[in-house]
Amino acid sequence: MVGRTARGPFSFSSDDISGKRADEPDRTCVHFIVAKRPTDLWPGITKDSTGKIDTVTIKSEVLSDPGGKMNKVSTQCKTEQRCSANVPIGFVGAGNMAFGITQGILMSGEVSAENVRVSAPSSNNLGRQSEMGVGITHSNAEVVSSSRLVFLAVKPHLVPGVLQEIASHVTREHIVVSVAAGVTVATVEALLPPDSVVLRLMPNLPCLVQEGALLFARGSKARPEHGALLRDLLAPCGLVEEGPESWIDAHTGLSGSGVYLFAEALAEGGVKMGMPSALAHRIAAQTVLGAGRLLRDSGKHPAQLRADVCTPGGTTIFGLHELERGGVRAATMGAVEAATELGRKGAGQGEVRCRERITLGTGEHGL
Ligand SMILES: NC(=O)C1=CN([C@@H]2O[C@H](COP(=O)(O)OP(=O)(O)OC[C@H]3O[C@@H](n4cnc5c(N)ncnc54)[C@H](O)[C@@H]3O)[C@@H](O)[C@H]2O)C=CC1
């Protein structure tokens, strides 16, 4: 492939998007639009006539010219600059989740720490945010006023109070993203001004190392481009999927902390068999990591990989038999179900749910 870059930025129309530029010679090439932002989310920027693209640089690449008759031009969009790169981002709440997401998005290198602001009532957690170069404050209102995309990252039972506190600062330009487990979009929308754009996101802790599993759902006023912006922003945090809100609680149950218990049990098995603990834990971590990557990258069903490693009469099938005897499959499915049900039960009643959880003595994390 012969590459050639046309210099930009260009001002161009939808004709240019679907065809070649006026000064482009007749030959086969693809115009990559290498910088775009959804302008309807970010006013003040010149729109192209489709209303979808702005601040555009075109990079043309000659794909091939087998017959020496280069006369077709096509155009593809390719985002090199994140749509979200310049959107001011706020976090109300500065705990583990806010930290994990902040770390993930900053590690992309495309969102500047100066674009991020975080609030919490005490300074306990603000130090580590400050170390990342993020703006810190004790004022939730200040975070909302200075941001366009606001993550609501406080514990579920605090959501109603915090929403009441910030509601008068939320405008139609804001995009409010709640990460609170068990708090529905309807609850958040009901406590904000009418027409507020709300999305519900369920992240998990591996956002810290850019290997999170994140699922979001759009609220009644959130348009696909709001979802696209969130997806674009969070892409460095890991896998980002969109789905109906009814899946969020199941995702919470599935993607939480259960896997750590499995890793811990594997390591303890090694210790029981005489392996030094630190080594056993390193190997367990690497085993879980390797299995996850293999599952993800091969696209194979877990049962296929399991079958691949089971030598007839070999060690693996003996071990698997013990797992089945212990009901690990049913227990795991039951665990996801229990965590999901708790999320559903708590939906919209964060405080009630929290009290119940304290009474029941449940842990901090889902499964
Ligand atoms: N930890 C996890 O793995 C996950 C947590 N979540 C959700 O994320 C939310 C936050 O959870 P964590 O970060 O784990 O909690 P956390 O306890 O680590 O952090 C909560 C933060 O909120 C701050 N805060 C307390 N009252 C506040 C107020 N009135 N205004 C502003 N900030 C206030 C605290 O100072 C703290 O910085 C929860 O709703 C949880 O359901 C969602 C997915 C995973």
Ligand SMILES: O=C(O)[C@@H]1CCC=N1
């Ligand atoms: O247990 C919890 O509250 C959080 C929500 C999702 C994962 N852990």
